[in-house]
Amino acid sequence: MTDxxxxxxxxxxxxxxxxGYDGFTGQVGRVFAESxxxxxxxxxxxxxxxxxxxxxxxxxxxxxxxxxxxxxPALDALAAGGLRLTNYHTTPLCSPSRAALLTGLNPxxxxxxFPANSDPGYPAYSFQLPDNAPxxxxxxxxxxxxxxxxxxxxxxxxxxxHDAADRSxxxxxxxxxxxxxxxxxxxxxxxxxxxVWDNSPYDGDFPEGYYLTDDLTDRATRMIxxxxxxDPDKPFFLYFAHHAMHGPLGAKDSDLxxxxxxxxxxxxxxxxxxxxxxxxxxxxxxxxxxxxRNSEPGKDVPPWDELTVEQQExxxxxxxxxxxxxxxxxxxxxxxxxxxxxHGELDNTIIVFTSDNGATAEGGPAxxxxxxxxxxxxxxxxSTWERDVERELDLLGxxxxxxxxxxxxxxxxxxxxxxxxxxxxxxxxxxxxxxxWPAGLEAGLRHxxxxxTDVTPTLLELAGVPRLTDRHGVASAEEDGVSAVPVxxxxxxESPHTTQYTETGGNRGYYADGxxxxxxxxxxxxxxxxxxxxxxxxxxxxxxxxxAAEHPEKLAELAAAWEHAAWNNAVFPLNDYxxxxxxxxxxxxxxxxxxxLYPGTPLLERYRSAQLVQFRDFVVEATVDGAPGEGVxxxxxxxxxxxxVYLEGGAAxxxxxxxxxxxxxxxxxxxxxxxxxxxTALPDFxxxxxxxxxxxxxxxxxxxxxxxxxxxxxxxxGADRGGPVDWDLHTRAGTFPHTGTLRHVRYEPGAQADYxxxxxxxxxxxxxxxxx
Numbered sequence: 001m002t003d004x005x006x007x008x009x010x011x012x013x014x015x016x017x018x019x020g021y022d023g024f025t026g027q028v029g030r031v032f033a034e035s036x037x038x039x040x041x042x043x044x045x046x047x048x049x050x051x052x053x054x055x056x057x058x059x060x061x062x063x064x065x066x067x068x069x070x071x072x073p074a075l076d077a078l079a080a081g082g083l084r085l086t087n088y089h090t091t092p093l094c095s096p097s098r099a100a101l102l103t104g105l106n107p108x109x110x111x112x113x114f115p116a117n118s119d120p121g122y123p124a125y126s127f128q129l130p131d132n133a134p135x136x137x138x139x140x141x142x143x144x145x146x147x148x149x150x151x152x153x154x155x156x157x158x159x160x161x162h163d164a165a166d167r168s169x170x171x172x173x174x175x176x177x178x179x180x181x182x183x184x185x186x187x188x189x190x191x192x193x194x195x196v197w198d199n200s201p202y203d204g205d206f207p208e209g210y211y212l213t214d215d216l217t218d219r220a221t222r223m224i225x226x227x228x229x230x231d232p233d234k235p236f237f238l239y240f241a242h243h244a245m246h247g248p249l250g251a252k253d254s255d256l257x258x259x260x261x262x263x264x265x266x267x268x269x270x271x272x273x274x275x276x277x278x279x280x281x282x283x284x285x286x287x288x289x290x291x292x293r294n295s296e297p298g299k300d301v302p303p304w305d306e307l308t309v310e311q312q313e314x315x316x317x318x319x320x321x322x323x324x325x326x327x328x329x330x331x332x333x334x335x336x337x338x339x340x341x342x343h344g345e346l347d348n349t350i351i352v353f354t355s356d357n358g359a360t361a362e363g364g365p366a367x368x369x370x371x372x373x374x375x376x377x378x379x380x381x382x383s384t385w386e387r388d389v390e391r392e393l394d395l396l397g398x399x400x401x402x403x404x405x406x407x408x409x410x411x412x413x414x415x416x417x418x419x420x421x422x423x424x425x426x427x428x429x430x431x432x433x434x435x436x437w438p439a440g441l442e443a444g445l446r447h448x449x450x451x452x453t454d455v456t457p458t459l460l461e462l463a464g465v466p467r468l469t470d471r472h473g474v475a476s477a478e479e480d481g482v483s484a485v486p487v488x489x490x491x492x493x494e495s496p497h498t499t500q501y502t503e504t505g506g507n508r509g510y511y512a513d514g515x516x517x518x519x520x521x522x523x524x525x526x527x528x529x530x531x532x533x534x535x536x537x538x539x540x541x542x543x544x545x546x547x548a549a550e551h552p553e554k555l556a557e558l559a560a561a562w563e564h565a566a567w568n569n570a571v572f573p574l575n576d577y578x579x580x581x582x583x584x585x586x587x588x589x590x591x592x593x594x595x596x597l598y599p600g601t602p603l604l605e606r607y608r609s610a611q612l613v614q615f616r617d618f619v620v621e622a623t624v625d626g627a628p629g630e631g632v633x634x635x636x637x638x639x640x641x642x643x644x645v646y647l648e649g650g651a652a653x654x655x656x657x658x659x660x661x662x663x664x665x666x667x668x669x670x671x672x673x674x675x676x677x678x679x680t681a682l683p684d685f686x687x688x689x690x691x692x693x694x695x696x697x698x699x700x701x702x703x704x705x706x707x708x709x710x711x712x713x714x715x716x717x718g719a720d721r722g723g724p725v726d727w728d729l730h731t732r733a734g735t736f737p738h739t740g741t742l743r744h745v746r747y748e749p750g751a752q753a754d755y756x757x758x759x760x761x762x763x764x765x766x767x768x769x770x771x772x
Contacts, residue, residue: 045144047463048437049349050237051336052455054101055329056094056152056186056246057421058431059359059413062326066283066432067274067415070323071258074334075434078351082436083488084445086283087541089511090357090452092421092428092504094185095127095154097356097452098241102155102174103133104456104467104481106501108570114505115185116157119584123570127157128169132477134468136456137175140237143465148223150216151181151241153196158184159588162605163201172199176239180219184606186709187243189213189250189325190399191638191723193713194603201602205721205735211252213244213325217332221339228343235463240336244325247362248371248402248640251324256397258327263319266304266312267408268293274415282445289544290416294407296520299361299419301408311366314393318367318405321397322413347438350462352455355431359413360421363404371402372640372710373659380755382684386704389660400727402640402660416542424502424509424518426543435488437462446487448495449511453481461485480569501565506575510562514538517558523577529559579764582757597634597745599718599738609636609714613679614707615757617750620645620677622717622742628670629740631719631733637711638723645677645691646720646729646736654691655726658704662726665691665698681705681753717745 014021014028021028026038061067065079066086091097095115096107103110110133113124129135137147149171156169161183171179180197187193189212195202220240227236263270275290293301307315333353340346368374370389395401410420417426433450435441440462460467461483469476482496502509506521508531515538519531534548534555548555566572575581591611597604612618613636622633628647635644641659645652651667652675668675673694679687688701713722719737724730752759 043142043144044233045140045235045463045465047143047145047235047465048440049235049340049345050140050459050463051340051349051351052101052237052239052459053333053336053351053353054098054239054241055353055355056242056244057357057360058245058326058355059410059415060417060430060432061274061278061415062245062359062413063330063432065434067278067281069270069273070326072326072330074330074337075353078333078337078353078436079434081438081443082351082434083441083443084283085433085435085450086445086447088354088431088433088450089429089500090355090431091502092357092424092507094152094246094356096504098155099129100452100481101455102135102137102239103129104136104453104479105130105133105477106453106480106569108503109477109480112155113503113571114575116154117185118581119157119159119588120575120580121583121585122573128160129155129174130477132471132474134471134476135175136459137237137239138471139175139456139460139468140463140465141175141177142468143463144234145465146227146234146236147176147239148220148236149176149179149181149239149241150220150223152185152243152246153179153181153183153241154185156183158607159584159591162591162608163602167199170196170199178223181216181241182243186246186248187212188248188402188638188640188712188723189243191713193606193638193722201605203602203721209252211250211328213242213328213332216240216242217335221335224339224343238336240332242329242332244329245322245359247360247375247404249318249321249325249397249404250399251321251397252328253398255324255327256320259320259323262323263316264312266307266316267301267319267412268304271412271415274412278416284416284541288416289540289542291418291542291544294411294419296419299407300365301411302365304408315367315406315408317393317396318363318403319409321403322405322409324397349437350440350459351434351436352459353432353434357421358417358423358428358431359410360404361407361410362421363406363410365406367404367406369396369401369403370640370659371404372706372708372712373704374404376708378685378707378757379760380685385685386659386661391660399723400639418543419520422504422507423520424504424507425520426537426541429502429509441488444491446491448484448487448493449497450484450487450495451481451497451500453479454484454497455481457481457483458485458488499561499565501562501569501571503566503571503574506577508562510558510565511537512558512561515554515558516543517555517562518543527574529556532559534558579757579761582761583765584758584761592749594746594748597715597717597747599742599744601717603716603721604714606712606714610711612715612747612749613711615681615705615755615759616752617681618679619748619750621746621748622675623744623746624675625741625743627740628672629738631738631740632716632736633675633738633742634715634717634745635720635722635725636713636715637706637725638713639725639727640712640723641706641710642713642725643677643689643711644720644725644729645675647675647738647740652691652693654689654698654700655729656689656700656703657725658706659710663700663703665689665700668693668698669695671695681751685755715747718742
């Protein structure tokens with residue numbers, strides 16, 4: 001039989017004016033009979049599948065293989081059949097860790113000195129992955145892998161997450177074939193504030209009992225099943241970035257019931273038990289000391305036994321929610337494992353499980369039932385600001401609350417280390433790490449130093465895939481990470497990663513060959529060498545003994561090395577917490593312009609929505625044609641804080657949810673004209689509201705303004721399609737779609753309050769410009 005692709009040894013020459021045949025490997029005549037076909041070679045990768053499971057704000061000791069008592073059977077099995085890296089380090093915050101993990105670049109070089117929720121205008125704060133930094137997904141896809149991402153992204157600045165934004169740092173533009181999740185740093189597990197499907201907002205309704213971790217797992221398993229239905233051999237990369245365990249904490253009732261009463265013994269006892277288990281399993285050498293409770297001002301933890309009975313009951317409930325949420329993460333891992341097993345691919349899949357940073361103290365000393373109020377970090381907020389709203393114990397963790405646990409539990413989560421997320425001490429930067437690949441790696445423990453930048457080069461080497469040498473025609477930036485494959489293969493080999501700087505919000509650190517210097521920077525204090533502490537972490541991994549006085553020459557050596565590394569990695573300028581911290585690029589002021597929203601418009605993105613109302617007066621006007629009907633005219637926010645205006649019983653109503661404290665207006669009669677909500681910004685971060693028609697009005701306030709990350713759900717018109725603002729209204733009417741003819745809703749931002757951080761920053765910048 002003749003091979004149709006065979007070519008004559010001397011094919012006829014094409015005429016000189018022929019075009020469009022460059023690179024064609026066949027033979028071309030005037031008709032098919034005189035021609036021979038040619039097809040470009042397909043890229044067919046032959047490496048293992050890769051699954052990276054990244055959990056948010058998970059402490060070192062929370063999972064069973066690293067000392068925890070929470071039920072994690074799926075992770076227990078992965079650890080038993082794989083490797084536990086006991087000395088894995090990351091950055092102290094989420095976006096920097098994610099940028100470093102996915103690019104192999106140090107976080108400042110990757111544009112993420114900090115989470116992607118500011119924009120002061122310096123290279124390390126671009127909050128967009130660099131054009132010359134190929135991601136792990138891009139290198140794998142370039143070699144023929146399918147690439148999937150689900151969950152938290154947080155590698156796009158908040159002001160570039162709306163639907164008219166440049167998407168160049170969104171998942172699909174950074175190497176992923178499919179994506180489902182939230183672009184932002186957190187969301188509500190019961191009522192996600194905004195989900196993105198590939199490149200577009202996802203407008204699906206959330207049924208009763210919805211839980212995000214389950215949904216993400218459904219999407220991930222479906223992506224794998226769909227791939228296998230179409231191609232039985234193509235390897236895939238799944239990046240599963242959980243929103244758990246970031247606040248606000250939430251759990252399913254079925255998971256919560258398994259942990260009722262489990263934490264009555266308190267955080268001191270749990271911490272001691274976890275440490276004993278860690279020593280017994282060889283995670284640390286004998287003689288390692290458990291530091292005393294954290295005592296630094298603003299980070300201190302009281303003895304459990306000194307709490308009141310009421311405090312103990314409340315605080316134990318917070319930890320029950322945390323444990324139940326993590327239990328569900330383990331169930332998710334188990335479902336991914338079972339999906340791989342049913343396809344016969346578990347043994348030849350590299351599974352990595354880790355956390356982006358240590359556990360967080362953001363819940364404060366007593367925890368909170370009002371997460372978005374607790375999360376307010378705005379200059380000038382009065383000391384009387386309410387950071388907690390009392391709620392019934394049985395509601396904690398459910399869809400009606402936004403909670404976080406007290407920092408005493410974060411200390412237990414980070415056992416045996418000091419301090420928390422955001423700190424450059426071990427509590428902020430040491431996290432669990434499991435790698436499981438039966439076909440390629442033997443099980444065991446590894447105690448060598450490994451850093452987050454090493455993940456990409458390690459996985460590429462294991463997969464036999466080269467890193468892309470260029471991206472979109474631009475030569476790839478030099479990689480900072482080094483492959484940890486020698487460490488994975490041999491427990492006796494020295495770590496190839498011998499030095500590493502870190503910096504987050506002014507907190508600094510530097511590791512070199514078993515020594516570490518670290519600071520706990522106090523804003524307003526100078527960044528000088530007097531801040532440094534020195535630890536010999538090779539013999540003191542829990543950083544109990546500051547030996548700076550005994551080894552001044554080593555401290556000076558490492559301080560100089562940090563300075564050199566900082567300049568070499570675009571760390572400067574450091575954030576000195578002047579008004580410059582709140583600067584935003586001038587072009588983003590367009591997000592503060594008025595907007596008219598029409599029925600059917602998808603939920604407006606959070607940041608764009610916030611610019612219309614935060615720290616300012618504003619007016620919202622809804623116009624209804626004909627009969628008024630009933631239902632929601634507009635809604636902004638959720639159970640964590642927001643406002644909703646709706647028509648019911650022939651009147652207009654306002655519900656204002658102040659971080660969980662609910663205020664309702666009286667009914668306002670309708671007259672066929674527009675319905676207006678006017679907000680006036682008052683001193684001390686308060687608002688007063690007037691809901692009015694031409695026939696009457698009602699007032700609400702003064703009430704606490706929604707600032708910081710609240711309202712967390714953006715604006716919807718014609719229904720309350722996000723997390724419900726008014727739970728009672730939600731209970732009786734659901735999303736309460738408007739039954740009349742809503743023409744449009746118009747938002748008119750008014751004057752900024754004199755305490756608006758953006759206004760202060762703009763005035764500061766103008767004064768600096770004039771002074772210069």
